[in-house]
Amino acid sequence: MLKIEGLTATVDGKEILKGIDLEVPTGEVHAIMGPNGSGKSTLSYVLAGRDGYEVTGGTATFDGVDLLGKAPEERAALGVFLAFQYPVELPGVGNANFLRTALNAVRRGRGESELDAMQFLKVARARMKELSMPEDMLKRGVNVGFSGGEKKRNEVLQMALLAPKLAILDETDSGLDIDALKVAADGVNALRGPAFTALVITHYQRLLTYIVPDRVHVLMGGRIVRSGGKELALELEASGYGAPQAA
Amino acid sequence: MAAVTETIETVQAATEGTYKWGFSTDIEMDYAPKGLNEDIVRFISAKKNEPAWLLEWRLKAYAMWLKMEEPKWPSVKYPPIDFQDAFYYAAPKEGPKSLDEVDPELLKTYAKLGIPLKEQAYLAGVEGAGDSPADARMPIAVDAVFDSVSVATSYKERLAKDGIIFCSISEAVHEHPELVKQYLGSVVPQGDNFYAALNSAVFTDGSFVYIPKGVRCPMELSTYFRINAKSTGQFERTLIIADEGAIVSYLEGCTAPMRDENQLHAAVVELVAMDDASIKYSTVQNWYPGDAEGKGGIYNFVTKRAQCRGKRSKVSWTQVETGSAITWKYPSCVLLGEDSVGEFYSVAITNNYQQADTGTKMIHVGARTKSTIVSKGISAGHGQNTYRGLVRVAPTAHGARNFTQCDSLLIGDLCGAHTVPYIENRCLTAKLEHEATTSRIAEDQLFYCRQRGLTQEDAVGLIVNGFCREVLKELPMEFAVEAQKLLQISLEGSVG
Ligand SMILES: Nc1ncnc2c1ncn2[C@@H]1O[C@H](COP(=O)(O)OP(=O)(O)OP(=O)(O)O)[C@@H](O)[C@H]1O
Numbered sequence: 001m002l003k004i005e006g007l008t009a010t011v012d013g014k015e016i017l018k019g020i021d022l023e024v025p026t027g028e029v030h031a032i033m034g035p036n037g038s039g040k041s042t043l044s045y046v047l048a049g050r051d052g053y054e055v056t057g058g059t060a061t062f063d064g065v066d067l068l069g070k071a072p073e074e075r076a077a078l079g080v081f082l083a084f085q086y087p088v089e090l091p092g093v094g095n096a097n098f099l100r101t102a103l104n105a106v107r108r109g110r111g112e113s114e115l116d117a118m119q120f121l122k123v124a125r126a127r128m129k130e131l132s133m134p135e136d137m138l139k140r141g142v143n144v145g146f147s148g149g150e151k152k153r154n155e156v157l158q159m160a161l162l163a164p165k166l167a168i169l170d171e172t173d174s175g176l177d178i179d180a181l182k183v184a185a186d187g188v189n190a191l192r193g194p195a196f197t198a199l200v201i202t203h204y205q206r207l208l209t210y211i212v213p214d215r216v217h218v219l220m221g222g223r224i225v226r227s228g229g230k231e232l233a234l235e236l237e238a239s240g241y242g243a244p245q246a247a
Numbered sequence: 248m249a250a251v252t253e254t255i256e257t258v259q260a261a262t263e264g265t266y267k268w269g270f271s272t273d274i275e276m277d278y279a280p281k282g283l284n285e286d287i288v289r290f291i292s293a294k295k296n297e298p299a300w301l302l303e304w305r306l307k308a309y310a311m312w313l314k315m316e317e318p319k320w321p322s323v324k325y326p327p328i329d330f331q332d333a334f335y336y337a338a339p340k341e342g343p344k345s346l347d348e349v350d351p352e353l354l355k356t357y358a359k360l361g362i363p364l365k366e367q368a369y370l371a372g373v374e375g376a377g378d379s380p381a382d383a384r385m386p387i388a389v390d391a392v393f394d395s396v397s398v399a400t401s402y403k404e405r406l407a408k409d410g411i412i413f414c415s416i417s418e419a420v421h422e423h424p425e426l427v428k429q430y431l432g433s434v435v436p437q438g439d440n441f442y443a444a445l446n447s448a449v450f451t452d453g454s455f456v457y458i459p460k461g462v463r464c465p466m467e468l469s470t471y472f473r474i475n476a477k478s479t480g481q482f483e484r485t486l487i488i489a490d491e492g493a494i495v496s497y498l499e500g501c502t503a504p505m506r507d508e509n510q511l512h513a514a515v516v517e518l519v520a521m522d523d524a525s526i527k528y529s530t531v532q533n534w535y536p537g538d539a540e541g542k543g544g545i546y547n548f549v550t551k552r553a554q555c556r557g558k559r560s561k562v563s564w565t566q567v568e569t570g571s572a573i574t575w576k577y578p579s580c581v582l583l584g585e586d587s588v589g590e591f592y593s594v595a596i597t598n599n600y601q602q603a604d605t606g607t608k609m610i611h612v613g614a615r616t617k618s619t620i621v622s623k624g625i626s627a628g629h630g631q632n633t634y635r636g637l638v639r640v641a642p643t644a645h646g647a648r649n650f651t652q653c654d655s656l657l658i659g660d661l662c663g664a665h666t667v668p669y670i671e672n673r674c675l676t677a678k679l680e681h682e683a684t685t686s687r688i689a690e691d692q693l694f695y696c697r698q699r700g701l702t703q704e705d706a707v708g709l710i711v712n713g714f715c716r717e718v719l720k721e722l723p724m725e726f727a728v729e730a731q732k733l734l735q736i737s738l739e740g741s742v743g
């Protein structure tokens with residue numbers, strides 16, 4: 001279970017998260033929606049441990065293990081995965097090399113054996129086929145020259161390969177065409193199961209017709225201001241965030 | 248007891264840092280008296296039974312050196328060098344022998360360094376040829392230079408079948424005097440510069456390669472330089488000649504024990520490429536860089552130059568410079584032949600208190616000559632990294648082309664990167680392009696990698712290797728892997 005209590009955090013001295021309370025039971029997928037600038041990405045960075053995002057209060061645990069005191073790579077080894085809203089380019093670093101390094105780092109963390117280049121290629125090719133990604137994306141530099149949609153798909157590929165226990169998807173649907181959106185949703189749904197927990201950040205109800213969430217939360221002004229079932233997303237789509245108390 | 252051992256090991260690990268080649272070998276050595284004078288030059292020449300002409304050549308160089316001054320223009324700082332406070336000749340007592348008779352202590356040293364001296368049966372499919380993983384690779388012919396002398400050269404007989412000469416330069420002086428006489432100093436004359444003059448006077452060994460007309464060398468050739476003795480300078484001289492249509496790839500590696508003192512390494516490398524010949528010269532420079540406080544390390548003051556004498560000849564320099572306290576080196580190409588090509592691909596890392604002033608000179612003389620320069624400088628800690636390059640185009644070099652790209656990567660705020668490009672173009676039809684960038688490893692790149700499970704150090708290693716990719720891909724495959732590891736090791740402790 002992901003359990004966040006009274007979490008406050010500042011960026012550059014400015015308080016962005018103002019007391020987040022959130023529980024995602026193991027095996028569930030929750031959606032987070034909310035206006036631009038409300039703190040959704042900030043929450044994901046805080047959970048993943050990005051430098052510069054300073055936790056000033058509260059706690060966040062995953063399966064009872066404190067996340068906030070750990071280095072980003074330690075959280076990754078615990079099974080925390082963040083699909084970035086803006087995936088980062090690594091010039092000159094081959095995508096295949098990056099993916100294999102990441103996979104082996106996580107496998108080491110789990111006490112599993114590392115994959116050699118051949119074993120890795122076999123696994124990677126299979127996943128890419130499922131995600132209908134062209135194979136030459138393995139040869140290119142990480143995200144370098146990728147289109148917006150390709151970058152997002154590359155995030156989904158990484159998630160599929162790393163098979164995290166807790167996935168945080170930050171607007172993975174933004175920039176995806178309709179087919180890619182389905183493929184990305186399939187990627188998440190394929191992982192769904194009793195041991196997979198996810199936070200799906202999105203602006204669009206459309207994604208949630210493919211990834212049907214167990215709960216939907218509204219993040220505004222650094223706080224969760226509303227929570228509900230999957231129908232909440234539909235309601236927000238119809239009436240916006242303007243009158244959160246109206247219903 | 249266990250606790251004590253553990254403590255000792257911990258302290259050792261901490262003080263030895265990450266330089267894994269820093270051990271020294273205990274072996275009986277033969278030294279010249281300390282210091283430098285005409286008698287020392289004579290001593291070295293006599294030790295090697297050299298012909299009179301070579302002694303004369305050395306003495307002339309020595310006389311020139313006496314009148315010269317140390318170059319002051321490089322952007323490097325170091326206390327004055329006392330040239331009298333070093334040994335100019337140090338060689339294992341047991342002289343060079345056949346491969347089977349090499350001192351086991353030396354064999355052990357090279358095995359520890361991962362250098363295969365043992366010949367592997369050259370024909371594919373022969374079993375039991377090698378017994379270590381290093382032997383299982385493509386055969387590589389190695390000339391092993393230990394302090395002042397070559398101690399072994401492998402695959403000589405096999406190469407001789409193709410008419411290829413691969414031996415120590417001392418041996419070449421005796422076995423192939425006409426070639427040595429013709430080419431020695433023909434690319435880097437004795438009086439070229441202060442360190443080249445010093446080298447010409449006191450050079451002790453190095454490798455000699457001659458590839459005859461039309462022959463493609465069937466394996467990688469390499470020389471592995473090891474400085475072992477204390478207070479000793481290493482002055483090696485390498486001469487490679489590729490005759491018409493010949494093709495050769497050569498690799499140079501080097502390491503030294505960790506010592507508190509600075510040791511001087513002043514080499515000269517001369518390459519000659521005739522019509523349609525091609526020489527690929529790769530260096531993985533891993534001299535001891537000194538400790539984290541900047542104590543000790545090798546002064547690497549090297550003159551490397553190639554002459555593309557023939558039409559359509561090609562010389563490609565690739566260097567990965569991770570070691571040395573100070574590096575001063577500009578592998579250059581003089582493009583005389585029409586349509587000849589010069590390339591320079593360089594990665595230079597300076598961490599802790601290392602300083603590097605390195606780059607190249609591309610001298611275009613022949614028509615339609617082409618040169619490419621790709622330099623990647625990485626500075627971390629208090630490291631200072633200067634790219635210094637000259638592109639000179641003579642009036643005769645119609646249609647000459649040059650492309651230069653210099654990229655600098657900074658890690659931390661205490662280091663420095665400098666780019667000093669000189670362009671002298673005296674030909675209207677020449678086309679020269681220059682690009683330069685300076686960047687830092689971005690925080691979001693590090694975070695992205697770490698989120699995927701990489702440690703901070705692995706993340707830096709990955710990003711730096713990506714930054715250097717254009718250069719690393721020029722290295723022969725197996726060395727590219729080693730170079731990648733080396734880059735990462737060199738940067739250990741540079742972040743976090
Ligand atoms: N380095 C920073 N300095 C100051 N303010 C910052 C910094 N980084 C983020 N912020 C602010 O924090 C707030 C929350 O940003 P965040 O990226 O978490 O929003 P978001 O909910 O993900 O928005 P979007 O839907 O547009 O992605 C914004 O007002 C943003 O301007």
Ligand SMILES: [Mg+2]
Pocket residue numbers: 040041042085170171
């Ligand atoms: Mg956001």
